[in-house]
Amino acid sequence: MSLDEFGLIDRIRSRTGARADIALGIGDDAALLLPAPGQQLVVTADTLNAGVHFPHETPAQDIGWKALAVNLSDLAAMGAQPAWCTLSLSLPESSASWVEGFAEGFFALADRHGMALVGGDTTRGPLAISITAMGQVPVGQALRRDGARPGDDVWVTGVPGEAGLALALWQQRQLAVAGPVAEPAREQLRLRLARPTPRLEAGLALRGLASAAIDVSDGLLADLGHVCARSGVAAEVMESSLPASQHASELQLGAAFEGLRAGAGDDYELCFTAPASARAQVAQSMASxxxxxxxxxxxxxxxxxxxxxxxxxxxxxxxSGFNHFSIGGQ
Known part of the structure; x- marks a missing residue:
């Protein structure tokens, strides 16, 4: 079934609800929002393009999830609590089933983290999704890239490199991304690529502990390099300390994974620094x-x-870091 622009908007608006911090939401020329007293507004934006940031055969549900996840990851890296977002969709055709699938994935993640959709736009064109996400953080408590100091420890959440391994397997035609796969370890790698987990809880827990933070979207070494550049410091990373992947091990792909841990991107983990004196507190906060x-x-x-x-x-x-998907010839 095909929908016009207003039909698309109505489909999406039907999934949103009223909230006290939204004076005016979807339906007007712009939204009116009510940030809480004593909070700073945190704003980020990302665009995902078919064939560049995800394979063309990716299901709409996974695209909806990932489009929001990459923005939530930026908020996590700032220690921000998600609040509102806008969504702009460029679609080659107005398919009701595609929009329903996209909304299912999008709102599954949005509802989990209290993110309200307050506006956006729809247009006809190549498949692309643009989201502007907004969060809040108490004044002076935002995590930034410019606070790392000599003597700090470098930490990373999760297992960087697993999304890169999934991408490599897809490029080698050893991993389908059009839907779930039967082999558990391979499916977990597919999800690491298709449905990354934004580390929002970790970002909130690191307020007052981390001296600097960044989300790992372009590759661990590349993104840590951004922190070093902004902070005016250097970093040493111990290759033997990088997390191992149980899923890669189960698939007997440990050697391939090890070559991806430091440079592959699209993981959306957090890399952060903290004083050595805070090691026990950091470990406890992450465990919590x-x-x-x-x-x-x-x-x-x-x-x-x-x-x-x-x-x-x-x-x-x-x-060099992640440079989007290389789709040609696939």
């Missing part, structure tokens, strides 16, 4: 929100990021 966190290195004086082996020698790994 059931998020795996691993101490992987140190902040030093100087500039840049070095990956070191067990003997303290520099390891040469890909550091």
């Amino acid at each position: 929100v059931a998020v795996r966190a691993t101490r992987i290195g140190y902040i030093r004086t100087g500039s840049g990021v070095r990956l070191l082996d067990g003997e303290g020698k520099a390891v040469s790994r890909e550091r």
